[in-house]
Amino acid sequence: MEKIFEGIYRFTAGGDNAYLIKGETNVLIDGVREEYAEEYISAVAKTAPFSDIKYIVINHSEPNRSGTLRAVLRENPDITVIASTAGLKFLSDLIDGGFHSMLAKDGMEMEINGGKMKFTYVPYMNWPDSMVTLYKNALFTCDLFDGESEFSEKYIDAAVEEIKKLDYKHILPGSGDFFGEHGPTAVFSVKNKRDTALILYSSVYGTTREMAEIVEKSLGGIKTEMYDIADIDEITAAEKINKCRALILGVNTINGDAPKKLWSIIGRTDKQSNKGKPCMMFGSRGWGGEGLYYIEHHLKMLRYGVYKKPFAASLRLKDADRAALKKFAAEFAEHIG
Numbered sequence: 228m229e230k231i232f233e234g235i236y237r238f239t240a241g242g243d244n245a246y247l248i249k250g251e252t253n254v255l256i257d258g259v260r261e262e263y264a265e266e267y268i269s270a271v272a273k274t275a276p277f278s279d280i281k282y283i284v285i286n287h288s289e290p291n292r293s294g295t296l297r298a299v300l301r302e303n304p305d306i307t308v309i310a311s312t313a314g315l316k317f318l319s320d321l322i323d324g325g326f327h328s329m330l331a332k333d334g335m336e337m338e339i340n341g342g343k344m345k346f347t348y349v350p351y352m353n354w355p356d357s358m359v360t361l362y363k364n365a366l367f368t369c370d371l372f373d374g375e376s377e378f379s380e381k382y383i384d385a386a387v388e389e390i391k392k393l394d395y396k397h398i399l400p401g402s403g404d405f406f407g408e409h410g411p412t413a414v415f416s417v418k419n420k421r422d423t424a425l426i427l428y429s430s431v432y433g434t435t436r437e438m439a440e441i442v443e444k445s446l447g448g449i450k451t452e453m454y455d456i457a458d459i460d461e462i463t464a465a466e467k468i469n470k471c472r473a474l475i476l477g478v479n480t481i482n483g484d485a486p487k488k489l490w491s492i493i494g495r496t497d498k499q500s501n502k503g504k505p506c507m508m509f510g511s512r513g514w515g516g517e518g519l520y521y522i523e524h525h526l527k528m529l530r531y532g533v534y535k536k537p538f539a540a541s542l543r544l545k546d547a548d549r550a551a552l553k554k555f556a557a558e559f560a561e562h563i564g
């Protein structure tokens with residue numbers, strides 16, 4: 228293991244970092260993938276005998292962090308595993324047989340080697356179990372600030388607010404190098420202003436496009452961006468959905484379904500970012516209008532805040548459709564405020 232600070236060692240394999248706190252009490256922090264277990268065990272043993280290790284903290288139980296835990300417990304079954312409420316539950320599903328455990332409650336502190344160890348929950352960085360561990364002036368952040376993981380902004384914002392309250396000097400992430408005092412400033416400013424209603428539509432013969440144009444003009448002062456899905460790539464469209472304030476979706480029906488590209492865009496969106504996001508839907512159909520209703524059903528399953536029943540028009544718009552759609556859009560605008 229490589230000594231990175233006084234009393235703190237790091238082991239890296241497969242792009243993941245595991246740490247060892249060495250002192251009167253030795254504590255392992257996280258682990259790496261199971262395939263590196265032999266390497267990891269031998270590196271730790273050279274730095275601190277397993278019989279002298281008291282705790283292992285698992286900040287997040289994904290296999291790239293917990294994969295070596297079984298090997299650790301084989302070396303010394305008396306080591307106590309410290310994890311969050313969800314973490315202990317997941318670990319009990321990942322590890323056969325029992326193990327000594329200590330529940331790290333959110334905000335819990337304990338004294339280690341004359342300093343403070345404190346656990347702070349940062350849910351969904353990357354799983355519901357995630358927490359960060361402060362030890363003296365070092366913050367072990369696991370997936371957060373690892374430069375690789377992508378999180379929903381909603382949860383990043385919450386995690387960053389929690390982390391700002393902690394008194395640390397160094398960030399030791401689960402992948403990549405450690406940051407000095409100002410390293411994560413860029414991540415702190417990740418916030419995105421969500422002020423745009425995104426209008427996305429699919430249209431072959433122009434009716435759903437006409438509907439989209441009517442909707443755009445009927446939303447009052449709300450800032451909008453509008454795209455035909457034919458003119459935007461799937462990844463960009465999905466990112467725009469993740470970041471918009473409200474989603475307004477026009478769906479035509481061709482051969483009993485919505486266009487595959489629309490399914491693919493929705494499949495690329497982030498579920499957490501869009502939970503509860505206001506979503507208004509409309510579309511032109513010939514008969515069943517299945518595309519519109521399948522997408523509606525899917526968005527509901529993904530927990531979007533789908534607004535009322537989608538507005539469906541049959542083939543070309545009539546004046547009555549135009550007036551009703553205008554009203555529907557204006558009410559939606561009022562709904563999102």
Ligand SMILES: Cc1cc2nc3c(=O)[nH]c(=O)nc-3n(C[C@H](O)[C@H](O)[C@H](O)COP(=O)(O)O)c2cc1C
Nearest residue numbers: 430431432433434435479482483512513514515516
């Ligand atoms: C090839 C083709 C297949 C279609 N299949 C369906 C269908 O399965 N169900 C339906 O309700 N309408 C179907 N329609 C009708 C379209 O939904 C209808 O023409 C609608 O107005 C198209 O909207 P757009 O002008 O925005 O593309 C189909 C149209 C075409 C051209």
